[in-house]
């Protein structure tokens with residue numbers, strides 16, 4: 001098969017007061033061990049930092065260490081004329097065709113909707129792909145404060161502060177904003193059923209959006225945040241979080257098989273126990289990130305092919321070919337053919353392997369696919385592991401955590417692993433033996449205007465010319481005779497307003513009943529209401545009659561006045 005392409009990694013990334021422990025050497029070595037022959041990492045400039053400088057920094061870190069080929073996405077973490085200019089330069093000269101915007105991490109990486117709009121517009125102009133981390137950062141920030149104030153400081157707070165709807169809302173908003181400027185959109189790390197369902201629904205409606213579930217969201221779930229072991233729970237902290245609904249991985253895999261979702265990455269961003277412990281008293285300080293770079297291919301094979309949800313051809317599409325097409329490096333990558341790079345894996349579906357942090361090639365001391373912990377109170381008696389299959393190789397470690405509790409750990413068993421891996425023609429895994437060479441990987445430029453993405457977009461754009469109505473010029477009176485409010489216009493922030501925002505009566509009293517702006521022509525917005533929660537009425541200031549006798553009201557006469 002074609003070598004895997006991991007679309008989403010964060011190797012040696014400085015983040016949340018720590019630096020991810022899998023660097024460009026260890027991370028790419030582990031990638032190759034698992035059958036991934038190319039990774040796509042993210043340049044994340046600090047607010048105010050030059051995008052070009054950050055890009056060069058990432059290149060210098062990666063070039064000397066990578067064992068496999070790599071490309072770079074660049075994050076847009078702030079906006080300004082220089083950022084726009086540098087995006088142009090990166091796309092024209094440095095082979096960057098994808099920019100990632102964060103809708104979360106308020107006060108740090110997050111962009112607001114106007115900024116997203118402009119960033120997406122720039123991507124569209126460049127023929128690049130806009131990527132988003134879709135979570136509502138404003139809501140998360142408020143939820144975090146509330147949870148901490150309520151005494152929830154552990155890793156479960158991470159999940160509770162970022163519920164599924166907070167991801168789904170942002171996915172919907174990002175797609176809506178991108179559509180205003182005809183920008184193709186790529187949603188990174190799809191973690192929940194509802195977020196994925198929105199992508200599917202929008203794709204069915206014709207929106208150009210791609211969804212990337214990751215090994216973590218396909219292979220495990222968020223029940224682990226409630227684990228009694230702090231390290232275990234914190235080991236699963238990433239954003240958006242894994243979802244506690246155990247049917248989530250299966251649902252995401254179904255969509256991946258049916259092309260509702262298209263590509264897979266890992267968001268590999270690994271932190272050791274001591275680094276995770278930065279948040280031991282406050283879940284908002286736990287460095288976000290999990291492993292996956294080594295196990296992605298095996299996990300997707302196990303949960304997708306072994307279960308019969310997808311065939312090996314679809315497996316190649318979602319682990320390699322679709323990524324190559326979206327990021328415009330097909331057929332150099334993602335294909336076995338004359339002229340393509342010799343990135344090839346020979347997969348043996350008949351061997352089994354149990355995932356474990358003890359045997360993986362990553363630097364990190366934890367593995368989320370080895371995280372089936374069972375807790376037993378000593379008083380409940382002795383645990384007898386009930387192996388479901390004779391072939392099953394199960395490794396158990398017993399830890400006496402306290403007088404009350406014993407923990408047993410069991411790794412995920414995977415059927416299938418690469419026996420041979422060839423990266424750009426070099427045999428790097430030979431009968432399961434890893435033989436990598438530091439610095440032998442190459443930077444792969446990703447040119448803009450991927451036909452797979454932009455062919456349809458350009459055509460749609462051509463057909464979507466706004467329907468301007470040609471009219472005779474308006475000849476009637478303008479403005480004169482209309483009472484203008486001396487106050488600021490709610491909509492435009494300048495003096496004077498269209499009638500309807502505030503009504504002014506002959507007695508000079510201003511009325512503030514309309515909560516919505518006027519229509520474009522200045523009329524009252526019919527969606528508005530004169531209902532006031534205080535019970536006030538629009539005509540409260542008018543002189544009142546004590547009552548109005550209605551002589552022949554509908555429904556019959558009343559004996560007295562009723563207003």
Ligand SMILES: NC(=O)NCCC(=O)O
Pocket residue numbers: 010133237238239240267269288289290
């Ligand atoms: N995802 C995550 O938890 N860590 C890496 C940074 C990011 O992609 O948000």
Ligand SMILES: [Zn+2]
Pocket residue numbers: 008010267
């Ligand atoms: Zn990420």
